[in-house]
Amino acid sequence: MVSSYKFIMGIDVGGTKIEGVLLALKKDPEFEIIERKRIPTLRKKGYSSVLTRITELIEGLVHQLPHKSRSLSGIGVGLPGTVDPESQLMLNGNTSLFVGQSLKYDLKKTLRNEALPILIENDANCFTLAETKMGAGLLYEKGVGIPWKEQISIGIILGTGVGGGLVHQGQIFRGRKGGGLEVGHGPLGSRLEGRPCFCGLRGCAETYLSGTALIEDFKRESHGLLPEGVDPGSFIFEQSEDKSSIFYKIVSNYKRNLSLFLVNLTNIFDPDYFVLGGGVSKQLSLYQGLEKDIIAKSFVPESSPKVYQHKLGDSAGVLGAAFLIKSLLDSNKNQAQQLL
Ligand SMILES: [Zn+2]
Structure with missing residues (x-):
């Protein structure tokens, strides 16, 4: 694996399954899927148990990176509910387990990596972003x-x-x-x-x-x-x-x-x-x-x-979650260029 690549991760948390994908950012194509994994949510076991499962999923995906989660440029997480863009808390949703929980800060703690950028987002927003960028949006662009x-x-x-x-x-x-x-x-x-x-x-x-x-x-x-x-x-x-x-x-x-x-x-x-x-x-x-x-x-x-x-099948949500980090990196880069 070329360690000069930037690595980003997407996690899509659903009521029944949690999916994770590890991507390497490149030039053309823009990214390569390194690995993806899917586990059952088992939401009835409660928030702490699901948090542990998400942490294990992330650790499983980064095990081959030289510095584990420290090799990541960030993790985007899609949740099935309304996410406050500022506090990053889930405010409502039919998977009530996550309502009011600080998943972002809890993950930083369980991963023992306070500096890791983590962005929490509504899953339908992740789905729409990925389909616009890589799926239905390209079809529309081609046709119209x-x-x-x-x-x-x-x-x-x-x-x-x-x-x-x-x-x-x-x-x-x-x-x-x-x-x-x-x-x-x-x-x-x-x-x-x-x-x-x-x-x-x-x-x-x-x-x-x-x-x-x-x-x-x-x-x-x-x-x-x-x-x-x-x-x-x-x-x-x-x-x-x-x-x-x-x-x-x-x-x-x-x-x-x-x-x-x-x-x-x-x-x-x-x-x-x-x-x-x-x-x-x-x-x-x-x-x-x-x-x-x-x-x-x-x-x-x-x-x-x-x-x-x-057009992206079941992958749209998890890819959209990862693209949140790519957008963050792109906007940081643009800001840095404007300062030069
Ligand atoms: Zn209603």
């Missing part, structure tokens, strides 16, 4: 001619919950306290009579569009009929081709809700495109007619965002 640094992109994760991120001119939009683009808790159903959400409101988009909601809808309508050992999303979508089935009704409702949700976002942000991630986004029939439907319902008919399936 607008470079990724000039695009307005919105990433939506349809997973355990519903997360959102927006990248404008190559930068993540966070809002004041990191609550920008918490679109899973925007209204889709009635605020008075819609489905109750863990956040205390009713009618949140997450209660209709998360993978969890899709499975609950299915269980309710089918009285619990779901074969063992199948991927629930794939099963429901495959069966929905029969128009007389209960699956068809569930998937049609889901698609109508997704379309209305994206129309709401189009009327607020007017993005170049949406890129969908998370378990439900794997279903290809989700995309049939979706762009046309959004154009037909948008307030400004000229707003015609494209809708892409994620």
Whole structure:
């Protein structure tokens, strides 16, 4: 291994798994993946246990570097919740384990490396950054001619919950306290009579569009009929081709809700495109007619965002987390050059 490279790391912490990637920064291509690892989160064991597991994952990835974590230029960590850009604390999220915990400082302590730059970020923001820079953004650039640094992109994760991120001119939009683009808790159903959400409101988009909601809808309508050992999303979508089935009704409702949700976002942000991630986004029939439907319902008919399936697969979140450190290094370099 060439030790003159700079090494950065991304960690993506989800409700069920934690993924880590070690990258070497180069010129062309920009980086090389040295190693990646995935472990179960085992969140029921509590914060201290998960902290130990993340520390072990990091130590496992850096074991081949000459000075272990001291060889790193930094670690970016994606968490499934709202992260305050200033305090770096997770303020809310459906994986409540991390709410209010100082993961950044706790990791510095457990790694015995106080000087190591660590940046904590919302996972959907990481996903959107990576897809804009390396995935859907490049496809859009090729098709429409607008470079990724000039695009307005919105990433939506349809997973355990519903997360959102927006990248404008190559930068993540966070809002004041990191609550920008918490679109899973925007209204889709009635605020008075819609489905109750863990956040205390009713009618949140997450209660209709998360993978969890899709499975609950299915269980309710089918009285619990779901074969063992199948991927629930794939099963429901495959069966929905029969128009007389209960699956068809569930998937049609889901698609109508997704379309209305994206129309709401189009009327607020007017993005170049949406890129969908998370378990439900794997279903290809989700995309049939979706762009046309959004154009037909948008307030400004000229707003015609494209809708892409994620291009980086499961890697987007963890790569996006690592890119946070690359952006930090680039901005430090630019500042140093301005001082010269
Ligand atoms: Zn909510």
